[in-house]
Amino acid sequence: MAAKSSIDLIQEPTIAPAKGKLGVMIPGMGAVATTFMAGVEAIRKGIAEPIGSLTQMGTIRLGKRTDGRSPLIKDFVPLASLNDLVFTGWDIFEDNAYESALNAGVLEKELLNKVKPFLKSIKPRKAVFDRKYVKMLDGKNVKKGRNKMDLAEQLRADIRDFKKTSKVSRLVMIWCASTEIFLKQGPVHASLEAFEKGLRKSDPNIAPSMIYAYAALMEGVPFANGAPNLTVDIPVMLELSKRNHAPIAGKDFKTGQTLMKTILAPGFKARMLGLNGWFSTNILGNRDGEVLEDPGSFKTKEESKLSVLERILQPELYPKLYKDFYHKVRINYYPPRGDNKEGWDNIDIFGWLGYPMQIKVDFLCRDSILAAPLVLDLVLFLDLAKRCEELSGLGIQEWLSFYLKSPMTVPGLYPEHDLFIQMMKLKNTLRHLRGQELITHLGLEYYD
Numbered sequence: 001m002a003a004k005s006s007i008d009l010i011q012e013p014t015i016a017p018a019k020g021k022l023g024v025m026i027p028g029m030g031a032v033a034t035t036f037m038a039g040v041e042a043i044r045k046g047i048a049e050p051i052g053s054l055t056q057m058g059t060i061r062l063g064k065r066t067d068g069r070s071p072l073i074k075d076f077v078p079l080a081s082l083n084d085l086v087f088t089g090w091d092i093f094e095d096n097a098y099e100s101a102l103n104a105g106v107l108e109k110e111l112l113n114k115v116k117p118f119l120k121s122i123k124p125r126k127a128v129f130d131r132k133y134v135k136m137l138d139g140k141n142v143k144k145g146r147n148k149m150d151l152a153e154q155l156r157a158d159i160r161d162f163k164k165t166s167k168v169s170r171l172v173m174i175w176c177a178s179t180e181i182f183l184k185q186g187p188v189h190a191s192l193e194a195f196e197k198g199l200r201k202s203d204p205n206i207a208p209s210m211i212y213a214y215a216a217l218m219e220g221v222p223f224a225n226g227a228p229n230l231t232v233d234i235p236v237m238l239e240l241s242k243r244n245h246a247p248i249a250g251k252d253f254k255t256g257q258t259l260m261k262t263i264l265a266p267g268f269k270a271r272m273l274g275l276n277g278w279f280s281t282n283i284l285g286n287r288d289g290e291v292l293e294d295p296g297s298f299k300t301k302e303e304s305k306l307s308v309l310e311r312i313l314q315p316e317l318y319p320k321l322y323k324d325f326y327h328k329v330r331i332n333y334y335p336p337r338g339d340n341k342e343g344w345d346n347i348d349i350f351g352w353l354g355y356p357m358q359i360k361v362d363f364l365c366r367d368s369i370l371a372a373p374l375v376l377d378l379v380l381f382l383d384l385a386k387r388c389e390e391l392s393g394l395g396i397q398e399w400l401s402f403y404l405k406s407p408m409t410v411p412g413l414y415p416e417h418d419l420f421i422q423m424m425k426l427k428n429t430l431r432h433l434r435g436q437e438l439i440t441h442l443g444l445e446y447y448d
């Protein structure tokens with residue numbers, strides 16, 4: 001680590017070293033998960049670069065601008081090395097990670113063949129699944145149990161089995177499975193006692209994703225939620241996360257159109273430009289797109305996508321600019337596009353004296369290519385949080401909002417959606433963890 005400046009007086013929190021292997025457990029071995037796993041192996045073999053990953057490519061400035069200290073983030077905080085990652089997953093289909101990656105059609109066959117033995121060795125465990133929660137899918141690789149508690153016990157046994165057989169010293173679970181139907185928080189989610197009673201009675205308000213999260217947190221394993229499901233956004237999970245020192249982060253990977261929104265909207269607000277309307281539509285043809293054809297799953301996604309602009313633009317503070325803007329989000333399943341989504345935005349803004357202007361964005365993106373580095377960073381940072389005395393018992397890791405469409409916060413606190421505020425929050429958290437001065441960008445000291 002680089003030397004500290006003379007004004008650093010902050011006590012460094014204790015962080016255990018990243019010793020031994022880190023097990024990555026992924027419910028949902030579809031497009032995102034296999035693009036992530038294949039990518040890690042390709043990077044380990046030196047045939048590709050970890051583009052898009054802040055933990056692998058990002059630097060962090062320390063001290064004054066004139067100090068010239070900007071180490072790589074991975075050299076500044078003790079993260080697990082890519083060579084120490086070991087993988088397992090669950091899916092309702094029996095395809096191994098190689099077959100699933102071929103089917104997802106994100107990566108070229110030539111690249112996949114270079115990591116084929118590795119991918120073929122990752123076979124999905126039987127999933128906890130119920131069609132009530134994801135109507136468009138059906139598969140055979142599914143666990144059977146007397147009730148939801150029995151299924152949770154089976155998942156806990158999977159976690160212990162993986163830990164033993166793969167000889168890892170630590171674990172992280174990250175949800176990369178399909179979007180479930182929209183669920184609201186209810187009494188069964190309010191406490192551990194109510195939730196466990198609900199599991200034994202197979203309460204319909206407990207979705208499969210919650211059973212995975214419960215199993216992980218009961219085993220003290222950090223959990224990240226890459227989908228917009230309610231999953232860990234309920235009091236019982238916060239209680240368990242804190243009690244068992246298993247950090248949580250969610251929800252919904254911030255990629256594609258929402259990433260663009262959280263880059264553009266802060267710019268409009270910074271310049272006090274008004275907004276009349278923002279119409280967003282997408283075509284995509286992967287399995288995720290197919291699942292989102294179901295109105296129940298789409299509603300979950302829609303809620304996650306819509307909240308972003310309200311929060312960034314703060315109409316309550318700027319009624320003349322943002323009081324009544326019209327915001328619409330559409331997702332259309334269009335098979336020929338596969339994973340290569342196209343997202344259009346029509347943005348009606350207004351400027352000086354109310355004069356209208358328009359901006360059109362046409363983003364020809366690749367969903368899983370944008371999501372895979374986020375999976376990597378969330379895994380590595382959650383493992384860091386677990387090893388850090390100050391963070392492990394906090395529950396929600398708000399500093400990871402940077403990666404998520406609907407960042408979790410403690411009840412009553414509004415989330416930060418602005419990508420640049422999120423970035424500053426993340427980097428200042430890392431500085432704080434290493435006892436370094438926080439960067440405020442004040443800059444007056446250069447003119448003394």
Ligand SMILES: NC(=O)c1ccc[n+]([C@@H]2O[C@H](COP(=O)([O-])OP(=O)(O)OC[C@H]3O[C@@H](n4cnc5c(N)ncnc54)[C@H](O)[C@@H]3O)[C@@H](O)[C@H]2O)c1
Nearest residue numbers: 028030031032091127176177178179227253255287288367
């Ligand atoms: N790619 C992105 O840019 C992006 C962004 C934000 C969120 N997401 C979310 O990430 C998730 C994964 O996306 P994807 O493109 O890989 O989808 P996908 O359909 O390719 O993969 C999801 C996999 O999960 C499996 N699955 C469904 N329910 C399961 C269960 N209960 N247990 C185990 N496996 C289960 C499915 O069989 C499928 O193989 C989706 O929820 C998606 O909404 C993706």
